[in-house]
Every structure is written in C-alpha cells, then in structure tokens.
Amino acid sequence: MSLPSRKQTAALLSVALLASPVLAAPAGTVPGKVFDAAYVSVPPIGDDQAQVVYYRLQAGVQRQGSAHVYVDREFHTGLLPGGYSTFCLAPGSHTLGAYLDDTPDYKGKRSDLYQASLQGGKTYYLRVREDGNTFPQPVKREEAERELVTSRMQAHTLSRAASIEACRHYDYLVDESRFKHYELSSDVLFAFGKSASDDISAQGRKAVRELIDELQRDDAQIRHVQVVGHTDPIGDEAKNQHLGQLRANTLRELLIAGGIPDSVISAASAGNREPVVFSCYGNRVQQIACYAPNRRVVVKVELGRPVEK
Structure with a gap:
C-alpha cells in the first residue's frame, strides 16, 4: 500500500477537522451547559x-x-x-x-x-x-x-x-456580627421528598414559630432574610435543585404569614451542592437516614447593626 502524498494528507486532515464535533460549536460557547x-x-x-x-x-x-x-x-x-x-x-x-x-x-x-x-x-x-x-x-x-x-x-x-x-x-470586609444564622432540619420540617406547607409536621411548625418569634424581636433591624433549601444527593440533580427551591419557597411563605415583610425575604436552592455528609452506603433506607444532615433549610439574617453579645 502506498502512503498518501503530503497534499492528500492535508486534505484528509482538513476533512477530519471540519467533521470534528468540538469545532462544530460556535466560538465562545460552552457545549452542553446553559x-x-x-x-x-x-x-x-x-x-x-x-x-x-x-x-x-x-x-x-x-x-x-x-x-x-x-x-x-x-x-x-x-x-x-x-x-x-x-x-x-x-x-x-x-x-x-x-x-x-x-x-x-x-x-x-x-x-x-x-x-x-x-x-x-x-x-x-x-x-x-x-x-x-x-x-x-x-x-x-x-x-x-x-x-x-x-x-x-x-x-x-x-x-x-x-x-x-x-x-x-x-x-475581613464581611462584618459577621451583623448576621444571624439559623438551620432547620428538613426532616423536622418535611417528610422525605416532600415540600408543601401541608407536609410540615407539628414539630416543624413549632420550629418555624420559634424562628418567627426570634425574627420579630429583631424586626426593626432586619435588612434581608435569605432562605436556602438544601437536599441530599439521592436521585436526580435537577429534581433535587427543584425540591430545594420548593422547600425554601414554602418556608419563605410561612415567614411572611407569620408577619415578616415579604420585601426583605428571598428564597433560593443549593440543591445537593453543599453537603454536610459526603458518602453514605447501604440500602436506600440506610442511605436516607445517613444523608439526613444534608436535608436542611438555612436562614441567614442580615441586620442593620451588629448583634449584641
């Protein structure tokens, strides 16, 4: 078999490059992620x-x-x-x-x-x-x-x-004395995989009421309340992102119903991207129990002046 000439090699290389899926993406784009x-x-x-x-x-x-x-x-x-x-x-x-x-x-x-x-x-x-x-x-x-x-x-x-x-x-620019942090276990608030207000347990409603009472004591100072829902890694990532958002939205609505102004409260989801527990093994029931600390709703409150010690 004779080897291809230099001109034929260049032509074959040009065809290969034109057919390459990497070069098919428009310049300046990241394929596969919007x-x-x-x-x-x-x-x-x-x-x-x-x-x-x-x-x-x-x-x-x-x-x-x-x-x-x-x-x-x-x-x-x-x-x-x-x-x-x-x-x-x-x-x-x-x-x-x-x-x-x-x-x-x-x-x-x-x-x-x-x-x-x-x-x-x-x-x-x-x-x-x-x-x-x-x-x-x-x-x-x-x-x-x-x-x-x-x-x-x-x-x-x-x-x-x-x-x-x-x-x-x-x-050093972040004055942490102006922030209060609260963390509510999703298992206290919701049953596994649930997110609606009707799904909240009696223990969860008590925890929300205590949080509202605490926030109302700081009402005159509150600049912003950020509610972030977190999930465990079990299941589809996109569904976990959505579940975290639904849980954060539900807690935001409960805080508003409890008298916290809606203008100062935002809700977001971290999905399963910020775990507390990283690796759990065993059957599904064992994994659900092991990953429980990851299922939480974090509330960060920014006050207009430092928190008194």
Missing part, C-alpha cells in the same frame, strides 16, 4: 473593585433569543430569560449594555452604550430591558434579589471582555 447554580446573594467587594450583577427576567420576555451583554464594547455573555451573570471591574468609567437581536451585525461592539461611573466597594444590580432599549435598568438590591430568586447563572458562553476581573471578596 445554566449553572441558582442565584445566592453576592458577598461584599473591596474598594479596589466594583461588582455588577446583570440579569434578565423570566417573565415579560418579548424575544426568546439571547440578550448579548457588552462591557467596554467587548462581548461578555448572552443572557437568556431567567439567567444572570456576576462580574467585577476596576472602579471608574465603563460602557455597559445588552442587545437583543444583535446578530449578525453585533452592534454592541461599536454602538454607543450606556456609560457608567462605577464606584469601588459597591455592587450594582442591572436588569435587561425587553423593549429594545440597550441601556441597563438599574435596580435596588432589595427588588433585584426578589426577582433573582429563581434565576440561574448563565453558563453557555465565554466572556471576551478584557476589562472584567475575577472578583476578590475579602473576608
């Missing part, structure tokens, strides 16, 4: 950076395609309905904007976008407008976090914006 983790409140940022949370509502969508977000005239991400992106920039003047129906001209690379002067140490919440206006809609934190409770991190594109920096969240 959304990642559910939104959880972002921590404070240092004075040497400004933090931006850019998001798109699930409701009121007029165009189903991506809203292409540009930072300093460079593509950052394509927000789908219900998606969000968090990024940091050096303090100073930056151009920001989101374009719907942006292809194939990619107007955001050359059009005049919204120019903002971002201050160090601040977090800005920006919402995509659905009316064709490319300027972001600034939103107050309380309103934004209510709208973000069902949002997922946009993961299907890669940022090409050179001015974006990895966020540096300095631990």
